[in-house]
Amino acid sequence: MDPEKVKDLLKLQDVDQEILRIKRRLNRIAKERKDLETRIRELEEEVEAFRNLYKELTNRRKEIKEAIKEEEEKLKLTEKRLMMVRKDAEYKAVLREKAKHEDNILKLMVDLDEVEKEISKVEEELSEKESHAQKRIEELKEEIEDLNTEERDALLKIEELQKRREEVKKDVDGSILSLYEELKDKLEAKLVVQIEEGICSGCGMKVPDVIFSKLIKENSIERCPNCGRYIFYKL
Numbered sequence: 515m516d517p518e519k520v521k522d523l524l525k526l527q528d529v530d531q532e533i534l535r536i537k538r539r540l541n542r543i544a545k546e547r548k549d550l551e552t553r554i555r556e557l558e559e560e561v562e563a564f565r566n567l568y569k570e571l572t573n574r575r576k577e578i579k580e581a582i583k584e585e586e587e588k589l590k591l592t593e594k595r596l597m598m599v600r601k602d603a604e605y606k607a608v609l610r611e612k613a614k615h616e617d618n619i620l621k622l623m624v625d626l627d628e629v630e631k632e633i634s635k636v637e638e639e640l641s642e643k644e645s646h647a648q649k650r651i652e653e654l655k656e657e658i659e660d661l662n663t664e665e666r667d668a669l670l671k672i673e674e675l676q677k678r679r680e681e682v683k684k685d686v687d688g689s690i691l692s693l694y695e696e697l698k699d700k701l702e703a704k705l706v707v708q709i710e711e712g713i714c715s716g717c718g719m720k721v722p723d724v725i726f727s728k729l730i731k732e733n734s735i736e737r738c739p740n741c742g743r744y745i746f747y748k749l
């Protein structure tokens with residue numbers, strides 16, 4: 515194969531390498547975007563869990579307040595009954611009942627106080643978490659937008675390179691081209707490589723002397739017996 519043909523093949527290889535590089539970047543973009551989306555979801559879930567906690571606490575507060583109201587009404591009734599009873603034994607019983615309601619109210623007041631404290635703590639944390647998450651989510655969304663832009667550009671670039679590939683391909687000999695295409699699917703790295711100090715720079719194996727001297731003497735293009743890549747000594 516004459517050196518001019520190799521140059522055409524190298525041009526094709528350069529285009530393919532560029533396409534490959536961009537495709538790898540596209541894969542990484544997809545992965546990065548997925549990671550960012552996961553982080554957004556996690557932040558949203560974290561805030562949501564806090565909102566639920568807040569809701570639970572306010573429901574609990576409502577329940578306690580209702581229970582207090584109930585006890586207060588019962589207390590009022592017992593106080594009324596206390597004024598009406600005549601018998602001593604009954605009077606004592608109603609008194610005990612009154613004391614029980616008073617005691618219940620006190621206990622509920624303590625509960626209410628605890629819940630109120632927790633609510634104000636959670637309220638503060640919630641608004642902090644919400645504003646932090648909102649800010650962070652906006653940043654993450656911007657990062658996703660940047661990736662989307664990069665992806666669009668990369669896809670356009672690939673399209674452009676594919677067109678260029680069609681042009682460059684025209685200059686490459688049919689038989690060399692079909693061999694190249696066949697190898698290209700198997701090997702992702704470069705397919706046309708230079709011999710450096712007798713070694714194929716594609717696979718790192720020493721090239722047999724007989725091939726090496728042929729490469730030097732005839733300035734030819736051979737194939738590495740180990741990896742099948744096209745090898746040349748100098749162009």
Ligand SMILES: [Zn+2]
Pocket residue numbers: 714715716717718719738739740741742743
């Ligand atoms: Zn090789």
